[in-house]
Amino acid sequence: MNEYQEIAQRLRRELAELVKRAQAVEEELSHPLDADSSEQAVDLADDESLEGLGEVLRGQIRDIQQAMLRIDRGEYGTCANCGGEIGLARLKALPTATRCIACAD
Numbered sequence: 001m002n003e004y005q006e007i008a009q010r011l012r013r014e015l016a017e018l019v020k021r022a023q024a025v026e027e028e029l030s031h032p033l034d035a036d037s038s039e040q041a042v043d044l045a046d047d048e049s050l051e052g053l054g055e056v057l058r059g060q061i062r063d064i065q066q067a068m069l070r071i072d073r074g075e076y077g078t079c080a081n082c083g084g085e086i087g088l089a090r091l092k093a094l095p096t097a098t099r100c101i102a103c104a105d
Contacts, residue, residue, distance in 0.1 A: 003088060007095050008071050014095075015064045022057040025050050063096040079103050 029050050070076040077086050081103035090097055097104070 004071050004076050007091055011064050011068055011095055015061065018057055018061050022054060022061060025054040067096045
């Protein structure tokens with residue numbers, strides 16, 4: 001088992017949880033607005049918040065999928081900027097990191 005398998009397992013768990021949360025947000029957004037106009041304003045504000053949350057979740061899902069793809073390709077842990085190694089401690093703290101500490105600053 002290579003050094004990134006533990007991280008890959010963590011990413012798979014996080015991905016499954018994020019997908020569930022994103023589906024719940026999409027389901028909530030698919031409900032029609034309340035016919036009561038006073039409730040519609042509240043519903044619209046809620047929908048805007050949910051849309052923002054959905055966007056954040058989709059970004060996190062995309063980042064995790066890209067990290068998993070880098071693991072599969074053997075590119076994980078290589079800085080996208082300088083080509084150097086991203087430290088294991090950084091990857092454990094931020095598994096979707098694409099840049100080493102020096103390039104991230």
